[in-house]
Amino acid sequence: MKVHQFARGFxxxxxTLTLGGCKRFRPLAPKLPNSDNVVxxxxxxLKSFIRPExxxxxxxxxxxxxxxxxxxxxxxxxxxxPTQEQIGILEMLYRGGMRTPNAQQIEQITAQLGKYGxxxxxxxxYWFQNHKARERQKQKRNSLGLSHCPRTPASTISSxxxxxxxxxxxxxEDSPCKRKCRTWTFECLEEDKRYNKExxxxxxxxxxxxxxGR
Amino acid sequence: MKVHQFARGFxxxxxTLTLGGCKRFRPLAPKLPNSDNVVxxxxxxLKSFIRPExxxxxxxxxxxxxxxxxxxxxxxxxxxxPTQEQIGILEMLYRGGMRTPNAQQIEQITAQLGKYGxxxxxxxxYWFQNHKARERQKQKRNSLGLSHCPRTPASTISSxxxxxxxxxxxxxEDSPCKRKCRTWTFECLEEDKRYNKExxxxxxxxxxxxxxGR
DNA sequence: GCAAATTAATGATTTATTCAAG
DNA sequence: CTTGAATAAATCATTAATTTGC
Numbered sequence: 001m002k003v004h005q006f007a008r009g010f011x012x013x014x015x016t017l018t019l020g021g022c023k024r025f026r027p028l029a030p031k032l033p034n035s036d037n038v039v040x041x042x043x044x045x046l047k048s049f050i051r052p053e054x055x056x057x058x059x060x061x062x063x064x065x066x067x068x069x070x071x072x073x074x075x076x077x078x079x080x081x082p083t084q085e086q087i088g089i090l091e092m093l094y095r096g097g098m099r100t101p102n103a104q105q106i107e108q109i110t111a112q113l114g115k116y117g118x119x120x121x122x123x124x125x126y127w128f129q130n131h132k133a134r135e136r137q138k139q140k141r142n143s144l145g146l147s148h149c150p151r152t153p154a155s156t157i158s159s160x161x162x163x164x165x166x167x168x169x170x171x172x173e174d175s176p177c178k179r180k181c182r183t184w185t186f187e188c189l190e191e192d193k194r195y196n197k198e199x200x201x202x203x204x205x206x207x208x209x210x211x212x213g214r
Numbered sequence: 215m216k217v218h219q220f221a222r223g224f225x226x227x228x229x230t231l232t233l234g235g236c237k238r239f240r241p242l243a244p245k246l247p248n249s250d251n252v253v254x255x256x257x258x259x260l261k262s263f264i265r266p267e268x269x270x271x272x273x274x275x276x277x278x279x280x281x282x283x284x285x286x287x288x289x290x291x292x293x294x295x296p297t298q299e300q301i302g303i304l305e306m307l308y309r310g311g312m313r314t315p316n317a318q319q320i321e322q323i324t325a326q327l328g329k330y331g332x333x334x335x336x337x338x339x340y341w342f343q344n345h346k347a348r349e350r351q352k353q354k355r356n357s358l359g360l361s362h363c364p365r366t367p368a369s370t371i372s373s374x375x376x377x378x379x380x381x382x383x384x385x386x387e388d389s390p391c392k393r394k395c396r397t398w399t400f401e402c403l404e405e406d407k408r409y410n411k412e413x414x415x416x417x418x419x420x421x422x423x424x425x426x427g428r
Numbered sequence: 429g430c431a432a433a434t435t436a437a438t439g440a441t442t443t444a445t446t447c448a449a450g
Numbered sequence: 451c452t453t454g455a456a457t458a459a460a461t462c463a464t465t466a467a468t469t470t471g472c
Contacts, residue, residue, distance in 0.1 A: 079448095080454065080455090081450085081454090100441090126454060127453095127454080129442090130455085292465090293438090293464060293465070295439085296439090336440080340441090341438095341439080343440095343457090344440085345438095348437095350458090350459095
């Protein structure tokens with residue numbers, strides 16, 4: 001099987017990946033301590049490798065200096081705490097019919113909401129996911145209690161801005177036809193901790209492979 | 215309520231947000247026929263049109279030269295088509311115990327696998343998700359047939375490289391304790407379509423629009 | 429041998445659940 | 451108790467295998 005061969009090259013080039021922390025894996029290759037390998041590799045071997053939640057959860061926003069000790073993959077950190085403005089806007093968008101914003105939309109929403117407080121794209125994403133799910137639950141609960149006239153709670157929604165959302169088709173809430181709208185990429189944990197600093201932080205590049213460039 | 219106020223500014227500044235690709239909604243704002251908002255959206259309306267193989271599906275490694283015209287913001291989107299090398303490495307990692315790599319891990323894996331063909335972080339993420347889920351299904355199916363001795367298939371995994379992954383703690387397979395490891399961000403649809411790229415096209419910035427310094 | 433037609437795999441998204449911070 | 455965060459299950463969609471008729 002050729003896999004091993006490939007694997008071989010793989011490990012040799014990226015010793016980092018050879019489970020720095022997880023010794024169980026015996027590297028197929030010698031080890032190759034070569035300091036800088038390809039992709040700048042961000043040496044951080046495997047600390048986070050599967051044991052990310054060990055460290056202190058709290059530190060949060062103190063002020064990242066993690067690169068020194070690498071505090072296990074980012075300070076767990078405080079979770080997003082939306083401001084009234086942010087919630088208001090999100091709800092408006094929701095009422096407006098938005099259910100599963102795509103990457104660009106999320107990006108822009110995030111940019112806007114960032115004016116009212118720290119926020120990241122994932123917060124927006126999650127908010128829509130949760131809000132949608134919970135509205136659904138609520139509705140289901142209600143329907144059980146009423147057992148008829150399923151259209152009741154729609155009032156707020158339908159009143160002013162139901163929009164085309166689903167009025168046109170047969171679909172309800174969020175049809176599956178909206179598939180394939182989102183694209184995303186992973187980001188180095190390090191940086192997502194910044195609060196909203198001005199300019200610069202908008203231009204985040206997606207592949208923060210370089211250790212600390214920013 | 216101030217919401218409207220915010221909303222107002224919001225829409226004005228970010229017309230793009232009016233649902234780029236999902237025409238279903240009618241934007242609160244005028245409409246903004248501005249072409250760019252469709253953005254990718256990959257109106258792929260017709261491409262898949264029942265005759266999926268019409269276009270040059272093969273390109274893969276041949277030597278694509280399409281980047282010149284960029285084919286309207288990327289072609290409906292070819293999905294990732296892993297090479298043998300990539301699969302081999304991924305499977306190795308999986309056998310090594312990796313189940314839900316975090317952002318950093320994904321990043322690095324992606325960087326490595328990128329040597330063997332175009333790949334993005336999300337592909338790696340999805341691969342693990344799917345592989346894990348499908349192994350589970352398979353196992354369940356098997357167990358139904360056997361209805362006993364649940365420890366059977368573990369052999370390969372436990373034998374040589376279980377790693378610290380969860381060897382140290384109480385967690386098995388993929389306990390929920392691994393929560394909160396991942397961080398990701400959304401990316402503009404535009405670029406994710408490029409094929410392999412080398413240089414710096416990775417540093418793209420995401421906010422083509424920030425209206426004002428915020 | 430070969431393409432169109434079908435089927436099997438599997439990549440990509442969405443939805444449902446669960447966990448836990450506040 | 452509310453709700454942000456994360457994962458697993460279900461689902462959709464596209465690509466590669468394969469079968470089939472010529």
